[in-house]
Amino acid sequence: MARANDEVEALLREYADLIAIRGGEAFKARAYEKAARAVGGYPQDVSVLDAKGLREIPNVGRSLADKILEYLRTGRMPVVDEARASVPPGVRELVAIPGLGPRKAMLLYEELGISSVDQLVEAIRQERLRDLKGFGERTEDNILHGIAVLRKAGEGRILVSAAMDVAEQLVAELSAVRGCVRCTYAGSLRRMRETIGDIDILVAARRSAPFMEALTAHPQTIEVIAHGEKKTSVRTATGLQVDLRVLPPASWGAGLQYFTGSKAHNIRTRELAVRQGLKLSEYGLFDAESGESITSETEEAVYARLGLPWIPPTLREDRGEIAAGLRGELPDLLAENDIRGDLHTHTDLTDGLAPLEDMVAAAAARGYAYYAVTDHAPNLSMQRMTSEKILAQRERVRALDGAHKRMRLLHGTELNIGPDGTLDWPDDFLAEFDLCVASVHSHFNQSRQELTRRLVRACENPHVAVIGHPTTRRIGKRPGIDADFDAVFEACARTGTVLEINAHPERLDLCDEDILRAKRYGVKFAVNSDAHATTHLPYMRYGVATAQRGWLTTDDVVNTWPLTKLRKFLEAKGT
CATH class of the missing domain: 3.30.460.10 (Beta Polymerase, domain 2)
Known part of the structure; x- marks a missing residue:
């Protein structure tokens, strides 16, 4: 059921890792990484393309197109098989540990003979890593944390x-x-x-x-x-x-409620039924004494008989939704059709896969009222951004504004929050953008105090409107940074800085629990796709669902607001 694009993307990413593990040229590994992203984000199914069609995918040349065709035909890519054979399987297992990396994994194998996660844990316990260059006590702590993240992600999820x-x-x-x-x-x-x-x-x-x-x-x-x-x-x-x-049609509502869960939520609803002399199961709601069926055909009817409104599935985690329902205080949750615009997206000017015009057209097709282009700033050096390039893009954005009559364009940038909290461009240059997103992209292993101050300083910059993917986590691949996020949330509320809910399924950052905490400080949020391809724009659904799990309404989310209200909010931030 996986798309052919996803299969090829995974294979090319693996090959990029194998090149790095073997000490190959960094540019070659990056080339395969870029090609992997391009194939994964390409809107057309690669399994129906010929060699010419494959070469139209960004970063896919003749040689790689031939390799992809061979894989689609035979299920094998010989260069990958060869690379796999030359790298001990245990080293590839080590590379999967968030934060370790291919070079350090190979060093552990060559110097200490470590070829499994269990061997690595034992070596850390024996403090054998500390004599290796680039390793120390803090590195050991980070590796152990990465192993915990990896094992949690590997629990069949x-x-x-x-x-x-x-x-x-x-x-x-x-x-x-x-x-x-x-x-x-x-x-x-x-x-x-x-x-x-x-x-x-x-x-x-x-x-x-x-x-x-x-x-x-x-x-x-x-x-x-x-x-x-x-x-x-x-x-x-x-x-x-x-x-x-398979349920009898008459039991549909009760069965859907039961099998949706969560277990803790269902315990609460059953307790509520018992207090009313009823019995609730997947087959229906019954009188506890007579066994007479009360209702079961719809969820709404089951909840109503218990004295509750219908509770959205995203709230059913036993976080107070039953009590709120009994009080008539359930939130009117954000919905995907409430989103009026996307405030964090990329084009092929930096690491995106599609040109500006294609991204804008795809956003307009989603019915947005406004859309922000926020390519990377120069301190993320691999993107090779310059002031001249971003200003030239601004002219293109201004020329396109109005091409889709119902949608206005905003020209922004995604800044890099440096190790000391400074940003890529000076304030007078930043003042000319419609919107500035600021994100942490490096130096993840700073101390808790340094990371906290770094984020707070970015919040305090009057030109930073949004903190992008605030914890930097990548689910199952990289843990979030160790910052005092309560202090960050307080700074966002104090300065009027918006926190992003990054909708990419690998991020969903902030997560639902962080959203619930931040909301208590009075923070405002933006649900953004962080799209790097036209096929990424629909990821918005996952960001909205995460916002729902954090109990957010349209009042909490700035990109549900009309553009005039959003602009006033952003202007107030800068004063």
Whole structure:
């Protein structure tokens, strides 16, 4: 069920890592990394392209196009197989540790013979790393933290976006099976958690057999774990478990509520039922004494009989939603159609994959009222930005403004928050941008005090409107920085600086728990895609879902506001 683009992207990223591990030329590794990103973000399915079509993808030349065609035809890419054979498997395992890197992984293997995560943990306990150049006590702490992140991510969980791709395809296919009354996904995916352990699919139908057969016979099913009348579990080719349950149509509402969870939320609802002399299960809401069915066909009816409004799935985590519902104080949550514009995006002027005109057209097609282009600033040296380039882009943005009549364009930049909190350009230059996003892109291992001061200083700059991906985390790959975020949240509230909820599925930064904390300080937020390709703009859905999990409304999110209100807010920040 994975796109061919995703498979090729993963293969090219692996090859880039292998080049780096083997001590190959840095430019070659970067070239394959860029090509991987380009293929992953390309809007067209690469499996239907010929060599000429593949060469139209940015950073894909003739030689690489031939390699991709060979992989699509045979399932193998010989240069990758050769590179794999020359690198000990254990070293590749070490490279996966967030923050370690290929060169240090190879050094550990060559100097200490370390070829597994367990061996590395033992070596740290014995303090054997401290004699190696570039390693020390702080490095050891960072590696142990990275190992913890890696192991947590490896507990059979995948990103919400990957799970959603699979679930939506299965729901569409099962909905087309004769006899289907209703079909949807449930579980942690419906609650839009950032990672998903397995996928729960529910079907309402009078006969279950056709649906169970459809799932077990699906081309992506490689293993049938369990096959029954009410539930069938399978494993897909990517190792993902899918659980299918078929419910009687009359039990749909109760079943959907039960299998959506969370477990803690369901305990609360069952306790509420018991106090009212009722019994709640996946089959319905019943009178506890007589067993008479009270209601079950819709979630709304089940919640209403318990004295509650319908509670959005993204809130069902036992974080006070039951009490708020009983008081009539549930928030009117942000919805994706409330978003009026995207305030953090990139083009091929820096590390984006699509030209300005394509990004603007794709944003207009989403119905946005405004759209900000925020390419990287010069201190991220690999992007080779200059003042001349950014000013030339501004002229292009101004010329395009009005080309899509319902959408206004903003010209911004994503600044780099330096190790001391300084930014790329002087204040008088920054004052000319419509919008400045500032983000940490390097020096992640500074002390807690240094990282905190760094972020606070950026907040205090009158030209910084938004702090981008505030913790810098990449889910399962890099932990967030160790800063005092309560101090950062207080600084944002004091200075009127907006915190980003970065919608990229690998980031979702801020996460829901941080959003809940920041909201208590009175911080405002912006949900942005951080798109580097036209195909990334729809990631907004995951950012909105994360905002919902943080109990946010349109009042909390500045890019739901009309442009005039947003401009006034941004101007107030600069005064």
